[in-house]
Amino acid sequence: MTYVSGFLLAVSDENRERYRAHAEAAWPVFRDLGCLSLRECWGADVPDGKVTSFPMAVKKAEGESVVFSWMEWPDRATADRAFAAMMSDPRMAELGEMPFDGMRMMWGGFETLVDRRA
Template structure:
């Protein structure tokens, strides 16, 4: 299964192009280090929640947009080796000194995928999710997520990934655990659904919201602390 390094950060709206250039310039280095795919998604339909949301996760300001991004690796060993190179390569240190966003509020971590359903096509829109799941309900969540992945694909999704946090560090300012208000004994799930375009995604969500059996499905986690949003890809090395 694919190993995911997931990131969420807040970028000033005025720095969108600077952020895109910064990430584009770094992409060849990440590929050299072992990243098989790099995706950067700019917030487009990111609702605010009552308990948790993407804005709160990274303490986004009114003039900032949430970015949801990830690296894909063939396995954790490749990812760990890549992180070692990233930390020690002088080229990365130079780039890190000129980031067009506040890196202290970025959250990141390593996630092992346990659902990865693919279809053919080019991604034009992404739904991103973060949620806490009790360790004891991991298998129940996986079964539910596998079933949902099939439904998403039937409605036009190109890929559904569900990944369980196995290297999720605590941060000084922000981190994944605080983002979803994780309690003792809970793990973090990082998930994304790729769509060909926003229209296909919106139509799928309309069908799901009108399906009473899906609405009444018992969930093996606290849905009040799950949050999600729609994002437009600004960099996707798989499309190059």
Template sequence: MSYIDGFVIAVPNANRERFIGYAGAFDNIFLEFGAIRVMECWGDSVPDGKLTDFRRAVQAKEDEAVVFSWIEWPDKATRDAGMEKVMKDPRMDAASEMPFDGKRMIFGGFVPVVSLPE
């Protein structure tokens, strides 16, 4: 069974192309260290909720888009080993120049309980 790391961030609309370049550079490192797939999704239809929503979760401002991303790993052991290698990789030093406010990122690791088609 696979393992998923999920992320939600707010990115200034003015930084869209910069974000795409940033993600393209760093996402390949995850693939190199065992990830099966990486998806970066720019918010297109992110409605306001009555109690909570994606925008509030990351304190998105009016001029920011919500980006929903995930990394699919073959299993948690591969994820743990891969993430350790990613964090130690010297190429990640440049990741500190993010085109978004990393303090407002929400993230977590998830075990799939339903996966279709299977």
């Protein structure tokens, strides 16, 4: 059963291209470690909420956008091995500093419950 690693974060609008390039450069590492697909989605319709919302969750500031991303893996074991291996993979260090505040990033692993595609 596929496994999904999901991420929610805020990125400065002026860092949009830098973020995209960082994600593109990281993809070969993820792919080589078993990742099946990577999606990086820049917020286009992400309203503020009154009680909860994506912007509130990441403490989005003026001039930032919410980014929602996920990585699909064949299974949790592959994802767990990949994340452990990334820590020592020299290609990750070559990527340099992340173009966002990692302290405001949320992430988690999810087992697929329903998967339908047209």
